[in-house]
Amino acid sequence: MDSDPVAVHGITERPRLACYLLIGHGDVITRNGMNQSSNYLRSLDSIETVEMARLVDLIISDAIEAGASDIHAEPWEDSLLVRIRLNGVLQELLRLPADLMEKVSGRLKVMANLVSYEMDRPQEGHAQTGSEMGGVELRMSFFPVIRGNHQGGVLRGEKIVIRIFDPKRRSFNLDHLGFESSTLVTMKHLLSKPSGMILLTGPTGSGKTTAIYAALTHLVEKHGSAISLSTVEDPVEYNLPMISQAQIHHAKDFTYPVALRSLMRQDPQVIMVGEIRDAETANIAVQAGLTGHLVISTIHSGSTAGVFARMINMKIEPFLLASSIIGVLGLRLIRTTCPYCAQPYQPEASYMKLISEGLLEEASLRHGGGCEHCVMTGFSGRVSVTEMLEVDEAVREAIMEKLPTRKLQEVAIGRGMKTLWQAGMERVIQGETPLEEIIRSIPSDR
Ligand SMILES: [Zn+2]
The missing domain is CATH 3.40.50.300 (P-loop containing nucleotide triphosphate hydrolases)
Structure with a gap:
């Protein structure tokens, strides 16, 4: 993949948001053009205004459209790295601010009827997407991890893996x-x-x-x-x-x-x-x-x-x-x-x-x-x-x-x-x- 994120997306021409910096350089380009999830983040005036349900839906939809088998979300230092597995190989989809970790996790747990505030024990569940996303089955696994940040602190986080089962594929x-x-x-x-x-x-x-x-x-x-x-x-x-x-x-x-x-x-x-x-x-x-x-x-x-x-x-x-x-x-x-x-x-x-x-x-x-x-x-x-x-x-x-x-x-x-x-x-x-x-x-x- 291209090593220069700015050139790939032409972001320098219209810098609007701090969250641009957090959009991964390995962005997978879906068949309809750009990622819907990164497009959505770019359209925001501030990361505080993100609608979590919408963002999570778009990440799932990006993964399904690209034909991915899994979504991985895990905290890496100060960001939450979102990757998808395409033809067996992990590729970066997005980088989100680490502050969104709990919200992303909480939203997914709500979808899977799990205890959304619990982050310190493994949890497993599943959910089905709506018909607009093909009624695909999502098997979710949450696993507590420790992450360090740039200030040398240690914080709690979770590694989230979602397996995508698409009957049509x-x-x-x-x-x-x-x-x-x-x-x-x-x-x-x-x-x-x-x-x-x-x-x-x-x-x-x-x-x-x-x-x-x-x-x-x-x-x-x-x-x-x-x-x-x-x-x-x-x-x-x-x-x-x-x-x-x-x-x-x-x-x-x-x-x-x-x-x-x-x-x-x-x-x-x-x-x-x-x-x-x-x-x-x-x-x-x-x-x-x-x-x-x-x-x-x-x-x-x-x-x-x-x-x-x-x-x-x-x-x-x-x-x-x-x-x-x-x-x-x-x-x-x-x-x-x-x-x-x-x-x-x-x-x-x-x-x-x-x-x-x-x-x-x-x-x-x-x-x-x-x-x-x-x-x-x-x-x-x-x-x-x-x-x-x-x-x-x-x-x-x-x-x-x-x-x-x-x-x-x-x-x-x-x-x-x-x-x-x-x-x-x-x-x-x-x-x-x-x-x-x-x-x-x-x-x-x-
Ligand atoms: Zn080709």
Whole structure:
């Protein structure tokens, strides 16, 4: 982004307000031009006359229009920094005077029916925007923090994060996630099996939930009312048609194991478990996969092949794993280059070394220069890069022998698995995304 805030907005030509200085230099330009929230602040004669409900609405509206997934508001020294997450990366939207901290927080808490004067304990709530803002769901989280000011004092503040769930922006179609075609074919093949376990793995924000909902939607489209699908989730992020979704409730002891055990008596064919994070859940899920159910779940693991070691650490016998798990899908989300401003470019030499010579010959390296279509980011949207580990006879043997993760990965590669890094590099060679994006988001194979 431009380093000179004044030049960006031409503010010097008509200085009216002290609050101009607080408008961030990283302003995101929305598709209709400037931020509505900073325009509003500029229109004021004094910061004292700000209508808090209006300002908060405009910040939310700016974020929704830019296509952001989250809003972050946190005190930084003498200002309240408001950022939005666009295509996975935080960008500055506004800087407000720190004095507005409590008012912004109070307004949001009123929207979410929370105790508005309490700032010294974490609070969570949700609110829905009006239809003029698309009826979008906002999940708010307030977390008490300490902040210092320029005078060396220490004040109380809050970090506020709002997740934006826009039902219209979500597509749960396996064909539209950007999966490599070989992954798509294998995934559909695995989903056609009557039993076994499919696990998805990747860090938070790698597209696991979207992929798992797309897999369930695929099954509903294929089988209609002839199939019984149930989920146990924490939280249920979207309501899917024709699927029974259950929400975990820890305070009422409705935990994953309790829910799953009960669900087994509900004659399900397909069971989706939001996340396997303890031995008990892992055990029931593995048993379900062995007894005629198709189980789909996610698990945290450093790598796709590492899922087996993680499950063995949860005291699952390797022979049970080998017969239950039919495939593991590793996922990452990468930003794709904006088609309107894509142009050839030369990454820096140290990065270029990461591309093998053979590939370099056919490479058409491109990145986005930034234009109005991509709100000057050079990127438009995100797609999944995948690593599909299908469990065949050779992999099954490797699991039963408890081979270390690295060795197990080698066996899978020998059976045709393309690693995340290889898949990412192919996107670079095809000019779909710049090299830097893959380096940023995918661990190297070396
Ligand atoms: Zn562009």
